[in-house]
Amino acid sequence: DAKTTQPPSMDCAEGRAANLPCNHSTISGNEYVYWYRQIHSQGPQYIIHGLKNNETNEMASLIITEDRKSSTLILPHATLRDTAVYYCIVNSGNTPLVFGKGTRLSVIA
Amino acid sequence: DGGITQSPKYLFRKEGQNVTLSCEQNLNHDAMYWYRQDPGQGLRLIYYSQIVNDFQKGDIAEGYSVSREKKESFPLTVTSAQKNPTAYYLCARSRTRDKAFFGQGTRLTVV
Numbered sequence: 001d002a003k004t005t006q007p008p009s010m011d012c013a014e015g016r017a018a019n020l021p022c023n024h025s026t027i028s029g030n031e032y033v034y035w036y037r038q039i040h041s042q043g044p045q046y047i048i049h050g051l052k053n054n055e056t057n058e059m060a061s062l063i064i065t066e067d068r069k070s071s072t073l074i075l076p077h078a079t080l081r082d083t084a085v086y087y088c089i090v091n092s093g094n095t096p097l098v099f100g101k102g103t104r105l106s107v108i109a
Numbered sequence: 110d111g112g113i114t115q116s117p118k119y120l121f122r123k124e125g126q127n128v129t130l131s132c133e134q135n136l137n138h139d140a141m142y143w144y145r146q147d148p149g150q151g152l153r154l155i156y157y158s159q160i161v162n163d164f165q166k167g168d169i170a171e172g173y174s175v176s177r178e179k180k181e182s183f184p185l186t187v188t189s190a191q192k193n194p195t196a197y198y199l200c201a202r203s204r205t206r207d208k209a210f211f212g213q214g215t216r217l218t219v220v
Contacts, residue, residue, distance in 0.1 A: 034208065043199050043211030044152070087151065093206030096142050096167065099151035 003027070004088045009104040012082075018075040020103050022088030025069045030092050033064060035073045037084040038102070044087065047073065078107045112136040113202050115212035122194075122219050130185045130215045132200035141183035142201040142209065145169060152199060158183055159205075187217065194219045 005023040012018040024033065034049040048055055048062045050071075055062045061074040075082055087102040113134045122128045134141065140159045144152035144167075154167030158177040172191025177183055187194045195218050203209040 041214075043201075043214050044209075046208045046210065049208060096154050096157045097152075097201075097209055098154070099144075101151045 003090050003098070004100055006086075006088050006100065006103045008101065009106070011106050011108055012075075012078045014080060014107050014109050015077055018073075018078040018082065018105060018107070020073040020075075020086050020088075020105065021070065022073070023070045024088070024090045027068050027090050028092070031090045032093060033062065033068075033071050034089045034091055034097070035060070035062065036087045036089065036097075037082075038087070039081075039084040044099075047086075078105075080107050080109060083107045112138075113200060113210055113212045115198075115200050115215050117215060118213065120215055120217045122217065124219055125189045127189060128187050128194075128217065130187070130198055130200075130217070132183045132185065132212060134181050134183075134202040136202065137180065138202040138204050139180070140203045140205065140209075141177070142203075143167075143173075143175065143183070143185045144199045144201065146197040146199060146214075155185065155198075 032049050032051050035047040036044040038044045048060050050062045064071045085102040085104050087099050089097050116131045142157040143155040146152050153169050155173050156164055156175045158164035161180050164175050164177050174186045197214050197216050199211050199214045201209040201211045
């Protein structure tokens with residue numbers, strides 16, 4: 001079973017920041033938080049991951065709370081092409097990824 | 110393609126026939142994975158392999174078989190024992206303790 005909890009769906013206006021929450025209250029000390037997204041009819045795409053520090057790359061920012069029990073993926077300026085299902089996954093890197101149902105993000109013009 | 114190729118993109122088979130889905134990677138990564146996705150659902154793990162000539166069952170291995178004779182190839186056979194084979198099949202690769210890269214998937218329809 002997935003060890004994360006995400007809202008099933010969210011909407012975001014185009015050009016605004018999309019903030020996608022994830023709860024992972026049972027995360028272990030050696031587990032990372034990974035985010036992937038899946039655009040319709042394509043394979044999942046890696047976005048970002050982190051252990052305890054906040055991370056930023058060209059796609060997104062990842063904010064992890066100090067107790068590591070939750071995190072937020074931030075897409076700073078959402079576009080229509082960001083409409084997808086976003087998966088938050090906790091994983092140590094030594095085992096296969098376990099996917100939940102994710103959050104369906106709809107970016108609206 | 111992210112260094113991983115699945116073929117074909119669409120596949121049709123008659124009920125009762127075995128079918129083999131191809132997955133090839135060209136980045137010398139150790140680990141390869143097969144997932145199944147049904148409409149509106151997340152991905153479920155079928156099999157994975159972390160080294161040549163070795164593989165482990167995932168959560169839904171019944172009715173499937175795999176081989177890992179070469180590092181770059183991890184074919185999945187959907188056997189006639191799989192009761193509901195129609196699905197979207199995704200293959201992935203990764204280095205140890207690193208992010209995974211997925212192929213574009215194969216949509217299998219059994220009629």
